[in-house]
Amino acid sequence: xxDLSKNIGxxxxxxxxxxxxxxxxxxxxxxxxxxxxxxxxxxxISSYHIQYYKFLESPMAExxxxxxxxVIKRESPSISLRKVLSTSKGIFTEIYVAGDYAIHGYVTxxxxxxxxxxxxxxxxxxxxxxxxxxxxxxxENQIPYALNKNELPVNPLNITLARTFEEQLIKVAGxxxxxxxxxxxxxxxxxxxxxxxxxxxxxxRDEKVYLNIQHVKSVHFP
Numbered sequence: 001x002x003d004l005s006k007n008i009g010x011x012x013x014x015x016x017x018x019x020x021x022x023x024x025x026x027x028x029x030x031x032x033x034x035x036x037x038x039x040x041x042x043x044x045i046s047s048y049h050i051q052y053y054k055f056l057e058s059p060m061a062e063x064x065x066x067x068x069x070x071v072i073k074r075e076s077p078s079i080s081l082r083k084v085l086s087t088s089k090g091i092f093t094e095i096y097v098a099g100d101y102a103i104h105g106y107v108t109x110x111x112x113x114x115x116x117x118x119x120x121x122x123x124x125x126x127x128x129x130x131x132x133x134x135x136x137x138x139x140e141n142q143i144p145y146a147l148n149k150n151e152l153p154v155n156p157l158n159i160t161l162a163r164t165f166e167e168q169l170i171k172v173a174g175x176x177x178x179x180x181x182x183x184x185x186x187x188x189x190x191x192x193x194x195x196x197x198x199x200x201x202x203x204x205r206d207e208k209v210y211l212n213i214q215h216v217k218s219v220h221f222p
Contacts, residue, residue: 004029011056011063012036016049016133020096023056024063027070030079035070039063042070044084044135071137084135085110092138097127098217099183102136104144105152114165120144120152122181122220128165131217166213170194172221177201180217187211 004026013023014036022045024038034050036043072088089107095117096102105119115132117125138144143152162168169191179187179201186209189201199211 004034007055011058012053013056014045014053015051016045017051020133022134025065027066028074028079030081030083033079033081033084035079037063037066041136041139042066042072044072044081044137046081046132046134048130049133071140081129081132082110085115088135088137092142092144094136094138095127096133097131098180101181103181103218109161111161111165111168112163114168116161119220120147125218125220126165126168127218128216165216166194166197169199169213169216169219172219176222178220178222179211181220 008026008029010026011024012026013021014034015021022036022038022043024036024043026034027037027042028035030047032047034045034047034053036045071091072084075087076083085107089110092104092106094102094104103117103119103122103125105117105122105125107115108118108124109116113129115127115129117127119125143149162171173191173193175191176189177191179199182188186201186203189203189209192200192202194200194213197213199213199216201209201211203209
């Protein structure tokens with residue numbers, strides 16, 4: 001989407017896959033990311049999930065040019081989703097992956113094809129990078145759920161992180177797992193194995209279901 005770089009400073013409307021949409025001032029563009037300022041927040045959107053976009057003919061009076069820079073600093077001439085995630089580690093953020101709700105917390109690690117996110121609600125969450133829709137950094141001095149920093153520690157993981165999402169799931173076979181924040185009942189249960197790209201999951205009443213790992217967006221443990 002580098003051709004969008006010539007439109008930086010214009011007002012844009014972006015429709016994502018599903019019913020999610022944003023409008024605001026186009027701030028930055030990379031091969032796989034678009035940055036919009038909506039008058040309050042900087043929104044880092046994965047280009048992969050943009051269904052279409054259009055430019056707004058008249059300026060939006062409610063959205064003025066930002067007076068302060070994003071708390072996620074651009075550290076190189078080019079911007080990308082991976083670079084933004086690396087820079088955002090430890091910064092309070094909102095991310096959206098699946099379902100009706102965003103996840104609030106911060107990035108702790110970035111691996112080959114997934115990231116590790118710590119949330120005060122869901123604790124440690126593994127998120128597939130290809131399913132990450134957007135990232136919104138909190139404003140400075142803002143903390144999720146008005147917690148203090150002592151109430152929002154980084155909980156160290158008890159296992160070494162694998163390079164890939166599938167390898168990491170194989171390491172936790174045998175545990176009770178919630179996929180995609182539990183948006184559907186067949187995504188909660190004990191994961192027994194992964195074979196040929198499909199996850200075997202045993203639900204509460206001993207019913208087996210099989211999930212295509214390519215469609216798994218996130219994983220956390222209750």
